[in-house]
Amino acid sequence: MKTISAEELDKKFDDGEDISEYLDWSKARGPGQELTAVAFDLTVGELRVLDTEAKRLGVSRQDLLQLWIAERLSSVGQR
Structure with a gap:
């Protein structure tokens, strides 16, 4: 660059x-696509499952959460 x-x-x-x-x-980033940090709580068991799945897919925990949330939000928007 x-x-x-x-x-x-x-x-x-x-x-x-x-x-x-x-x-x-x-x-x-386009309008409305700016990023903001979000915090929420998970049980230790949920975090283990999340990390296991992220490792299996070869992605970070954050990337997996972003993917899952985006998938869920797009399915909600189609109703």
Whole structure:
């Protein structure tokens, strides 16, 4: 990723130039997709099951929770 000043970036954008080489797309979020931290409690047994499943799938505990919650929310939204 290249680095330029904000003024230079604005000018390139305003002139219709491709500015994608100056952006870090891995951190881009659309409106309503900003991340926020959430805390909740699990029993030790639930945490063990969660960690076992995450390890089996080769993902982190957080990634598995995000996936499961997203799946559940999309199924609720389809009712």
